[in-house]
Amino acid sequence: MVGVNIPLSILDAAFVEGESPRVPKGVFPMPLPRRLSSICTAALNCVAALVSRQGAGILQLPVVYASRYGELERTHALFEEWKEYGEMSPAGFSISVHNATASLLGLASHNQNNSTTLAAGQQTIGMGLLEAAMFSRESGTPCLMVYADGHPDLKAAALLVQHADDKSIPLPSSFADLIELWNTSCHE
Numbered sequence: 001m002v003g004v005n006i007p008l009s010i011l012d013a014a015f016v017e018g019e020s021p022r023v024p025k026g027v028f029p030m031p032l033p034r035r036l037s038s039i040c041t042a043a044l045n046c047v048a049a050l051v052s053r054q055g056a057g058i059l060q061l062p063v064v065y066a067s068r069y070g071e072l073e074r075t076h077a078l079f080e081e082w083k084e085y086g087e088m089s090p091a092g093f094s095i096s097v098h099n100a101t102a103s104l105l106g107l108a109s110h111n112q113n114n115s116t117t118l119a120a121g122q123q124t125i126g127m128g129l130l131e132a133a134m135f136s137r138e139s140g141t142p143c144l145m146v147y148a149d150g151h152p153d154l155k156a157a158a159l160l161v162q163h164a165d166d167k168s169i170p171l172p173s174s175f176a177d178l179i180e181l182w183n184t185s186c187h188e
Contacts, residue, residue, distance in 0.1 A: 004126075007166040008133035011142060011160040013182045014049035016042040017175075018154060025127035039067070039156065040176070043148035046158035062135040063115040064145045068130025075132060114139075124149075125178050126171040129161060147178075 021042065021148040036044065048078075050058055114135060125147055132145035141162075147158040155175045159182075171183055172178040 002133060006126075006130050006133055006171055006172045007164055007168050008129065008136070009162050009164040009167050011162055012050055012054055013157060013159045014046040015024055015179055015182075016046055016154070016156045021045045035152075037121070039148040039150040042156035043146050043158065046156050047146060050158050051158060054160060058142075058144055060113060060114050060130075061141060062139055062143045064128050064132040064135060064143060065115065065117040065121070066124050066131075066145065066147045067123040067149050068118070068119055068121065069149050069151045074166055076164070123171075124175060125174055125175065129159070129171065132159070132161040135161045136161055147175075149175075162177075 022045070047059075079126040116129060116131060116135075118124065118131060128145050128147055135143040143161050144160050145159045146157070147159075157175070157178060169181060172181050
């Protein structure tokens with residue numbers, strides 16, 4: 001953990017590590033799961049877990065999507081395609097960009113609220129939480145923070161974050177720190 005505290009409360013959280021799960025049926029439109037990368041599938045699985053506990057209303061909250069590496073798997077495949085054929089698929093490119101997961105989540109849930117994506121190197125998770133806390137402070141509502149990365153191992157999280165002037169938690173610097181924070185400081 002970094003020696004900085006931020007004013008927020010994590011109201012609920014869901015995590016995935018390792019193998020990419022399937023997105024549960026009935027939460028997102030049917031054609032969506034066929035277009036998803038492994039990190040997008042893991043991220044939406046975490047969001048679906050929160051929806052099952054918190055209700056579909058969380059899909060209309062402001063969203064912060066944080067990923068250090070983004071769609072690395074798809075980007076690599078595009079470069080291999082370019083190397084072999086001298087061109088890239090425009091359809092493949094459209095879902096290889098860093099904000100693809102956030103965009104697909106917004107489209108699937110018809111969320112027209114604010115959303116942002118960010119990459120901040122080793123501090124991506126902490127900066128995502130800070131951004132979510134600031135969105136919550138500005139809107140007066142909780143914010144949905146989604147994190148996903150596939151390098152070196154698949155990991156994803158969805159957190160329901162709320163700004164809290166009366167509570168401060170340490171800024172996590174890794175996925176393990178985030179899980180530990182949830183298990184020790186937030187999940188009571």
